[in-house]
Amino acid sequence: MTSAPVPVRVARRLSERRLAILFVAPALLLLAVTLVWPLILALDLSVRDVRFIGQSGDFVGLANYADTLNSTRFWESAGRSLIWVVGNAVVQTALALAAALILHQRFPGVQIARVWILLTWIVPTVVVVIIWRWLLSNSGGMINPLLVQSGVINAPVGFFASRESAMTTLILINAWRWFPFVTLMILAALTRIPADLDEAARMDGAGRWKRFSRITWPLLQPTLAVLLVVGTLLSFNVFDIIWLITAGGPSAGTQTLPVLIYETAFRGYEMSQAAAMSVLTGLFLMVFAVMASRGMSREAGP
Amino acid sequence: MTGRLLLWGGIGFFLVIIGLPFWWVVTGSIKDPAEIIARDPTMFPQSFTLQHYAKLLAASAYPTYLVNSLIVAVSTAVLTVLLAVPAAYAFFRMELPFREGMYRAILLAYAFPGIIVLIPIYGFFAQLGLIDSLVALVIVNTTFALPFSIWMMRSFLGTIPQDIEEAARMDGAPTPVILRRILVPLLLPGIAAVAVFAFISSWTEYIFASILILSDAQRTIPVGFAGIIGQYQIDWGLLLAGATLAILPVVIIFALIGRTFVAGMTDGAVK
Numbered sequence: 001m002t003s004a005p006v007p008v009r010v011a012r013r014l015s016e017r018r019l020a021i022l023f024v025a026p027a028l029l030l031l032a033v034t035l036v037w038p039l040i041l042a043l044d045l046s047v048r049d050v051r052f053i054g055q056s057g058d059f060v061g062l063a064n065y066a067d068t069l070n071s072t073r074f075w076e077s078a079g080r081s082l083i084w085v086v087g088n089a090v091v092q093t094a095l096a097l098a099a100a101l102i103l104h105q106r107f108p109g110v111q112i113a114r115v116w117i118l119l120t121w122i123v124p125t126v127v128v129v130i131i132w133r134w135l136l137s138n139s140g141g142m143i144n145p146l147l148v149q150s151g152v153i154n155a156p157v158g159f160f161a162s163r164e165s166a167m168t169t170l171i172l173i174n175a176w177r178w179f180p181f182v183t184l185m186i187l188a189a190l191t192r193i194p195a196d197l198d199e200a201a202r203m204d205g206a207g208r209w210k211r212f213s214r215i216t217w218p219l220l221q222p223t224l225a226v227l228l229v230v231g232t233l234l235s236f237n238v239f240d241i242i243w244l245i246t247a248g249g250p251s252a253g254t255q256t257l258p259v260l261i262y263e264t265a266f267r268g269y270e271m272s273q274a275a276a277m278s279v280l281t282g283l284f285l286m287v288f289a290v291m292a293s294r295g296m297s298r299e300a301g302p
Numbered sequence: 303m304t305g306r307l308l309l310w311g312g313i314g315f316f317l318v319i320i321g322l323p324f325w326w327v328v329t330g331s332i333k334d335p336a337e338i339i340a341r342d343p344t345m346f347p348q349s350f351t352l353q354h355y356a357k358l359l360a361a362s363a364y365p366t367y368l369v370n371s372l373i374v375a376v377s378t379a380v381l382t383v384l385l386a387v388p389a390a391y392a393f394f395r396m397e398l399p400f401r402e403g404m405y406r407a408i409l410l411a412y413a414f415p416g417i418i419v420l421i422p423i424y425g426f427f428a429q430l431g432l433i434d435s436l437v438a439l440v441i442v443n444t445t446f447a448l449p450f451s452i453w454m455m456r457s458f459l460g461t462i463p464q465d466i467e468e469a470a471r472m473d474g475a476p477t478p479v480i481l482r483r484i485l486v487p488l489l490l491p492g493i494a495a496v497a498v499f500a501f502i503s504s505w506t507e508y509i510f511a512s513i514l515i516l517s518d519a520q521r522t523i524p525v526g527f528a529g530i531i532g533q534y535q536i537d538w539g540l541l542l543a544g545a546t547l548a549i550l551p552v553v554i555i556f557a558l559i560g561r562t563f564v565a566g567m568t569d570g571a572v573k
Contacts, residue, residue, distance in 0.1 A: 016397055019477055023392035024404065027385045027448055031411055034423065034445040041422035053425045102312045113313070114568075115560040119320055122552045124506040126524045127545045130531070131323050134330075140339035140538055142326055176319065188568035208305065233413035240508035244528055258417040265421050266513060278418040285415060 039282075045275035052269045064276035074277060076252070077260040078284070081236060084171065084256050088235040089228065091175035096182035101216075103183065104190045114187070117180045125177070129244040132173050136160075163253025166246050170254055174241050178234070182227060189223035190216070222296075229292045233285060257281050324549070331355070331542040338538050354543035363518055364544060367526035372551070374436050374522055375504040378443040382451050382500035383493055385444065390455030391481070395467075412449035416509060424513050434516040442514070443504040451496040454566045458492025494559045495566035505552055523548050 046064055050057035068074050103114050120128065135141050136159045144156035160166040193216065201211045239258040242248065248255035248263065255263075261281070265274035330338055334349040358364050392398050393405055423442065424433075432438040462485065470480045486493075508524040515521055521529070527544055556563070 016477060017399065020392040020396035020398040023388035023396070024398065027389035027408075027452065028404065030385060030441075030445055030448065031408075034441060035411060035414060035419060038419035038422035038426055041426055042418065045422060045425070053428055098312060099316055102309060102316070105309055107309060107313070111561070115556065115564050117316070117320065118556070118560070118564070119324065119553075122502050122506075122556060123549050124524050124527075124552075125508055126527045126531075127327075127548050129528070130541050130545045131327055133531075134538055134542070135323060135326065139536075140343070142343045145341065145343055180320075184564060184567045191568065230413050233415065237413075237415045237417065239417060240524070244508075244531075258415070261417055262420070262509070271421055271425075275421050278421060282415065282418045289410075289413075 042275045042278055045272055046279050048272050050271045053271060057272060064272050065280065067273065068276045068280060073260065077255050077257045080254065081256040083167065085232050085236050087171040088175055089231060091171060092179045092182050092231065095175060095179040096186055099179065099183040100186035100190055103187050117183060120177050121180045125240040126244065128173065128177050129241060133245060160246055161250065163250060166250060166254050170242055170245060174235065174238055182231060185227055186220065186223060189220055193219050225296045229289060233289065236285065327542050328546050331546045335539050354539035358540055358543045362530055363526060366519060367521050367523045370436060370520060371505060371522040374439045374443065375501045377440045378447060378504035379497040379500040381440060381444045382447045383497050386448055386451035386455055386496050387489065387493060390452045390459060393452065394456050394459050408449045408452055412453065416446060420509060420513060427514060433514060434520055436520060438514045439511055439522065442510045443507055447500040447503045451499055454495060454499065455492050457566060458489055462488050491562045492566060495563045498555055498559055498563045501555060502552055
């Protein structure tokens with residue numbers, strides 16, 4: 001086979017490069033306009049005194065940042081966000097690992113199960129909210145009667161009555177919604193583990209637990225580490241489930257940072273203050289993401 | 303033997319925690335009001351009524367929300383496919399300057415906290431006159447669906463041997479022709495998976511829709527329906543009927559192309 005003469009090849013490569021840039025340009029342009037530009041606007045907004053959108057607002061320097069860093073509300077919300085993220089990571093990973101190990105087996109209906117496990121993740125949040133508000137309610141909810149009948153509790157309980165139980169319940173609901181997504185990510189990693197590795201260990205007489213702890217678990221580490229970072233950022237983001245079930249209550253017990261920012265901006269009409277909170281939150285998350293991925297690459301290194 | 307027992311125990315557990323709530327909601331939507339709030343809940347409906355659906359469709363703006371949600375979700379799916387497929391091809395199949403850096407930026411954008419840009423986007427869109435318009439929602443939803451879609455296309459591109467393109471190129475076919483005639487047909491499952499993902503993320507989006515839309519006539523299901531929750535004395539029958547109708551479109555789509563979607567997410571694990 002004869003290849004094209006050199007000048008033609010170079011010309012083709014150049015035109016292909018141009019085509020490649022043309023292909024990514026619209027996507028990158030959209031992300032620039034709707035993510036990068038608003039980020040810059042957020043910085044600008046955060047050094048002014050804008051109460052509601054439309055106001056130009058005086059330049060106030062770092063006053064909004066000082067206010068934010070000095071407010072106990074901000075730090076309390078940050079603490080709640082931390083609890084929220086850690087709680088979700090633990091519950092979701094545990095459920096997802098169990099589900100992924102099951103879906104990795106062979107059983108009748110496994111193909112169907114692999115698709116429909118995503119059911120909780122594909123329905124709108126508002127449906128999730130209605131399901132659980134109803135099931136956990138004291139009028140017509142199924143959970144309280146079931147728990148009373150089975151003797152777990154003596155009388156119906158208010159799942160959202162205290163700060164602690166509200167937070168716990170919300171974490172469980174959110175984990176219920178999100179664990180299927182994590183399950184499929186872990187399942188993908190499981191299928192990449194060569195089957196003969198497991199087979200060889202079985203031949204050597206290694207038990208189920210030994211094969212899991214010596215082969216599966218170590219080989220899952222890179223995936224779990226990536227999921228930890230991505231999952232943390234994704235669950236940090238969650239706003240609608242909290243807002244629509246408790247609106248941050250009772251007595252601010254479930255007011256995470258996104259809820260606080262939303263309230264400050266659109267209920268308290270302090271846009272600039274909320275923008276400063278957003279910028280600080282973004283900084284925290286960036287530091288976390290950078291540190292976590294550094295830690296990962298160090299662990300992966302020699 | 304204990305292995306099988308463990309396996310089926312696990313399957314039963316997940317079947318109950320995922321399936322039971324949905325079973326209760328769907329069957330609850332056709333029970334009469336007295337049965338819904340009965341002290342002893344019934345597993346199987348003892349009564350049958352369509353009154354909740356009738357009330358929902360007649361007395362609330364629910365049909366409007368449903369139509370708006372469909373318009374936004376379908377537009378988001380189309381736009382995401384148009385942007386994600388060429389971008390993914392350029393990323394994973396073409397010679398692209400700064401590939402590594404741009405790809406990282408895309409991954410970062412995937413986990414980007416929307417709350418951080420919520421406020422400036424509101425101001426920015428107000429300047430552009432996009433407030434209270436469904437277009438605004440399509441733009442925002444596409445933005446947030448795009449990074450994951452590009453990532454997901456990677457595994458589908460990986461299933462197509464590079465030789466096919468090479469051979470066509472040797473025959474002198476220009477790149478656009480190769481794309482249209484050869485790659486797009488082969489990539490149809492991937493395109494479907496991306497469309498499903500974009501549709502679902504748009505269908506469930508709440509926070510931006512709650513801020514960027516002002517009038518009831520432009521509301522989508524998540525926000526409009528959340529409004530119904532607070533509007534009336536809590537009427538569970540009505541809410542369960544609404545929930546069932548909001549589940550229906552995504553369930554139908556998933557029944558049709560759920561497998562392709564899962565394959566895209568798991569790198570061809572389900573084939």
